[in-house]
Amino acid sequence: MTPTTDDASAPLVRDHGGGVHSLRVPIPDNPLGHTLVHLLDTGRGPVLVDTGWDDPTAWDTLSAGLAACGTSVAEIHGVVITHHHPDHHGLSGRVREASGAWIAMHAADATVVRRTREAEPRLWLDYLAGKLERAGAPEAHIAPLRAARAAGGSGGLPGLRPALPDREIVPGELLDLAGRRLRAVWTPGHTPGHVCLHLEETHPAGRTGNGRLFSGDHLLPGITPHIGLYEDPDDTTMTDPLGDYLDSLERVGRLAPAEVLPAHQHSFTGAAERVRELLAHHEQRLAGLLALLAEPLTPWQVAERMEWNRPWEQIPYGSRTIAVSEAESHLRRLVKLGRAEVTAGGEPARYVAV
Secondary structure, three states: OOOOOOOOOOOOEEEOOOOEEEEEEEOOOOOOOEEEEEEEOOOOOOEEEOOOOOOHHHHHHHHHHHHHOOOOHHHOOEEEOOOOOHHHHOOHHHHHHHHOOEEEEEHHHHHHHHHHHHOOHHHHHHHHHHHHHHOOOOHHHHHHHHHHHHHOOOOOOOOOOOOOOOEEEOOOOEOOOOOOOEEEEEOOOOOOOOEEEEEOOOOOOOOOOOOEEEEEOOOOOOOOOOOOOOOOOOOOOOOOHHHHHHHHHHHHHHHOOOEEEEOOOOOEOOHHHHHHHHHHHHHHHHHHHHHHOOOOEOHHHHHHHOOOOOOHHHOOHHHHHHHHHHHHHHHHHHHHOOOEEEOOOOOOOOEEEO
16 A cells, blocks of 8 residues: 555544544554544444554544544444454454454455464464565565564564454345445455445435445555455465456446545545546556566566655565565466466566566
């Protein structure tokens, strides 16, 4: 996801009308600044769409935001998670402990959560080190992971003990929310189980369109979500996250909501236009990669040459790992389209245009 500068002057809570509020919950040490946690009034009590990062300041901010809305963590009836990432699912466990609320998530992301909880940190460190080695990363980049593995640490990996959900979000079905019509729309790409949530109710301000859409990270007004490889140490399936994302974008565009309520930045209108912009962006990016592949390149070499929001030399360590995963997802898409192939010759893998 391309970083953005947070607007510190924006209010903590915004009333979107019709029993919907957004709360700006901070993300520690992250240029995204905050997660927009949405609060939805229902006939059985307030429900949260996402919860924010598991951090003391984030918890205090969430609590203060709920108080400003006339409720509290203890009164939360349920938590609906758009996807498993720690800036969305991180505080879910604490909310459930304080309120007894249920937590709902798509089965594909629930599988990720279960696997993450069951695996030892060293398994993830070994997996990431091997993945980067196969991608052609220099030893200097892999060394910190090997060192953390040897020391028995986690290497700073976040969200290794996420809360297990107790309800499944079923695509196409209405969630069991008294007095509300909230339908799940499966939008894989950013994660395998990412969902958007379509509030099939008349817009409170009478805007033209089909209700409102809680879009998570799938559809954002001014930045593009990170589309990397789906991480699973035990799965050797050649997934196509970028292809999944592009298909999901078109699905959301057809909904034509009157307003989009994303998990970052701000609410916006013109969903179909934004979808067209993102489809064009990725097509241009694929064309640029294809030009790079006039010669065989490793995913690391491709990432070094891709256009980011800053020069490669200025991209920090963790973001470089994410960038390589995004490069690999684009390379897999080119292979699936028959526009590139993996060369013979073992590891690290090298891709070339055909």
